[in-house]
Amino acid sequence: MKREIPLLISFLAGTLIVISLFVPHPPFNKMEETLNSWYIIVSGFTFILGIDSLLLYNWDKIRRKGKDWPFALTVILSFVVTLVWGIVSGVRTGHIFSTNSTFRNYFYLYIYVPLQATMFAILSFFIASAAYRAFRARSLNATLLLITASIIMLGRVPLGNAALIPVLWIAVLLVAWVLLLEIKATTSASTRVGYLLMLILMVVIAVPLTKFLYGNLSAATDWIMDIPQMAAKRGIMLGLALGGIAVSLRIILGIERSYMS
Amino acid sequence: MISFVLMVIFSVRPSPIVDLKVMDNPNDEGGQIILKWDYRKDADLSQISYIQIMRIDRPGTAPVVVEELKPTARRYMDTDLKNGHPYRYFIRVWFKDGDYIDSAISPPVVPRAQWLHKGRIAALIILLLYGALLIYYLKKARRGERLTIRPIAGLQAVDDAVGRATEMGRPLLFVLGLGTVSDIATLAGLAILKRVAMKAAEYESDIIVPCFDPVVMAAAQETVKQGYLEAGRPDLYNEKNVYFLTNDQFGYAAGIDGIIMRQKPGAIFLQGAFYAESLIIAETGHSIGAIQIAGTSSVTQLPFLIAATDYTLIGEEMYAASAYLSRDPNSLATIKAEDWMKIIFIGLILVGAVLETVAGVTGNKSWSLIKTFFAGGAQ
Numbered sequence: 001m002k003r004e005i006p007l008l009i010s011f012l013a014g015t016l017i018v019i020s021l022f023v024p025h026p027p028f029n030k031m032e033e034t035l036n037s038w039y040i041i042v043s044g045f046t047f048i049l050g051i052d053s054l055l056l057y058n059w060d061k062i063r064r065k066g067k068d069w070p071f072a073l074t075v076i077l078s079f080v081v082t083l084v085w086g087i088v089s090g091v092r093t094g095h096i097f098s099t100n101s102t103f104r105n106y107f108y109l110y111i112y113v114p115l116q117a118t119m120f121a122i123l124s125f126f127i128a129s130a131a132y133r134a135f136r137a138r139s140l141n142a143t144l145l146l147i148t149a150s151i152i153m154l155g156r157v158p159l160g161n162a163a164l165i166p167v168l169w170i171a172v173l174l175v176a177w178v179l180l181l182e183i184k185a186t187t188s189a190s191t192r193v194g195y196l197l198m199l200i201l202m203v204v205i206a207v208p209l210t211k212f213l214y215g216n217l218s219a220a221t222d223w224i225m226d227i228p229q230m231a232a233k234r235g236i237m238l239g240l241a242l243g244g245i246a247v248s249l250r251i252i253l254g255i256e257r258s259y260m261s
Numbered sequence: 262m263i264s265f266v267l268m269v270i271f272s273v274r275p276s277p278i279v280d281l282k283v284m285d286n287p288n289d290e291g292g293q294i295i296l297k298w299d300y301r302k303d304a305d306l307s308q309i310s311y312i313q314i315m316r317i318d319r320p321g322t323a324p325v326v327v328e329e330l331k332p333t334a335r336r337y338m339d340t341d342l343k344n345g346h347p348y349r350y351f352i353r354v355w356f357k358d359g360d361y362i363d364s365a366i367s368p369p370v371v372p373r374a375q376w377l378h379k380g381r382i383a384a385l386i387i388l389l390l391y392g393a394l395l396i397y398y399l400k401k402a403r404r405g406e407r408l409t410i411r412p413i414a415g416l417q418a419v420d421d422a423v424g425r426a427t428e429m430g431r432p433l434l435f436v437l438g439l440g441t442v443s444d445i446a447t448l449a450g451l452a453i454l455k456r457v458a459m460k461a462a463e464y465e466s467d468i469i470v471p472c473f474d475p476v477v478m479a480a481a482q483e484t485v486k487q488g489y490l491e492a493g494r495p496d497l498y499n500e501k502n503v504y505f506l507t508n509d510q511f512g513y514a515a516g517i518d519g520i521i522m523r524q525k526p527g528a529i530f531l532q533g534a535f536y537a538e539s540l541i542i543a544e545t546g547h548s549i550g551a552i553q554i555a556g557t558s559s560v561t562q563l564p565f566l567i568a569a570t571d572y573t574l575i576g577e578e579m580y581a582a583s584a585y586l587s588r589d590p591n592s593l594a595t596i597k598a599e600d601w602m603k604i605i606f607i608g609l610i611l612v613g614a615v616l617e618t619v620a621g622v623t624g625n626k627s628w629s630l631i632k633t634f635f636a637g638g639a640q
Binding site for chain 1: 357374381387388395414441443445449450451452455475479482484488504506507508509510511513514515536546563564565567568577579580581583584589598599602603606612
């Protein structure tokens with residue numbers, strides 16, 4: 001019974017949601033809303049579980065004086081300060097985020113928001129380092145990615161058209177340099193021929209490509225985003241939708257049971 | 262006297278409202294009626310102050326004002342009506358000079374709840390077709406026929422990643438992302454987690470699962486416990502390794518980065534729903550040299566994960582992962598049915614593209630039958 005009851009609940013909840021998608025008649029019309037409300041209520045209670053887990057995990061580290069225990073102490077102190085400050089501020093001003101709430105004016109605006117902004121800002125450096133690795137022209141795919149990304153980036157900035165020729169030619173020269181290094185380094189004759197052909201192809205198409213793009217950069221960017229990019233994206237989304245149905249059916253039919261022990 | 266009557270008759274303005282259509286709202290739970298109307302072509306809308314939607318609930322009773330609208334409105338939906346009760350409507354047009362005029366009264370319309378959402382018939386047919394294919398392949402699987410699916414590099418690397426981390430004496434880190442337990446991506450992530458936990462138990466490795474959502478945490482604890490149990494090593498299971506971190510997006514990213522930098526996991530699995538934090542986590546993982554296997558349903562995050570991780574499960578590969586890793590015939594049957602559905606969709610897209618081209622060239626909209634059929638789902 002320990003396994004059968006959760007399976008039955010999953011089957012009934014899943015089936016009712018599927019039926020409610022196709023049957024607008026009561027009582028199916030409110031089924032999804034009702035089940036979602038139940039989920040919100042249940043998940044509200046599970047926050048107690050979450051807090052319990054967080055505090056116990058960190059308290060255990062402090063108690064054992066485990067590695068990096070001061071970080072665990074920081075977590076618990078931050079938790080307590082945030083909780084107490086929030087409650088006191090909320091009770092005193094009537095609302096935790098009212099304009100005269102010290103929690104909002106000091107903690108939220110001067111600690112929490114800047115910390116979040118800092119984490120988000122770090123993303124720009126990570127994008128640069130990931131892009132560097134992805135755009136290294138070590139294969140035909142990476143070279144195509146580099147050229148396409150250069151066109152898109154130039155097409156999306158106001159000075160793009162003016163900067164097109166120098167940027168594109170610097171990119172071409174860099175790729176040519178990388179390819180020459182690869183030709184020198186490789187021992188395989190066939191790979192060497194492949195790199196050489198890639199180099200020739202790139203130099204041959206660089207001039208007409210630059211001529212074409214100059215003045216048509218915005219249109220070219222839109223075309224790449226609307227046609228090849230969108231086609232690939234829709235292909236993935238179609239697969240995701242079908243895969244989602246497969247996972248849902250596996251759970252509804254009890255084939256997939258990894259979520260319960 | 263006659264001249265006075267004629268003056269009154271000829272001074273009466275005609276109603277500017279024409280073509281008032283009143284109908285039951287289709288595909289709903291009832292209680293809703295839609296009104297659509299137009300204005301006479303010669304009507305001077307600048308002279309109209311506002312219009313009132315008037316409803317007659319019972320014959321012989323006074324009409325009630327339902328709503329006041331600007332003269333630019335062409336459509337209104339009356340709600341909270343009683344199902345099965347007939348209602349009649351007309352529109353009262355108020356002019357700026359204080360005068361008003363009523364449109365013709367509509368015939369009675371009865372709001373009703375529908376048993377089938379006709380706009381979703383295409384989705385229903387797809388679901389039934391999928392169901393039929395699924396039953397066919399489930400029967401095949403139960404007969405013991407071997408079902409094969411193509412190799413997925415990211416999933417083949419799971420064993421290597423766990424083995425490598427074990428050899429290095431480092432733990433495994435499994436990140437389920439920001440999704441809740443009602444997200445398909447999180448459920449698929451949990452299925453992968455179970456297989457990874459089984460491998461971790463086999464190799465006697467530690468697996469750390471910091472969670473964003475407490476419900477996901479509870480499910481992840483059960484999943485890891487089950488994995489250790491099925492691997493025959495329940496003694497190695499440590500509930501404290503599956504814990505709640507925070508419910509804040511960048512706080513979660515910062516927490517994961519801290520775990521990566523301090524505990525230096527040998528393998529990192531990013532499986533679930535990810536948003537802007539995906540690259541922050543993946544790049545930090547790359548910086549410590551961990552082998553990383555990512556998978557997400559967030560299409561916008563896929564390029565970042567492809568750039569920053571060693572293997573990425575793209576789109577439905579992630580959803581197929583549990584079937585692929587478990588080799589359970591019933592699970593594989595769902596993947597086979599999915600593959601056939603994909604082939605059917607590719608065929609429909611190709612035929613649809615040809616028909617749309619013909620419709621565009623000939624100007625005959627009747628060629629757009631596939632598009633029209635599937636566009637019903639948007640209603």
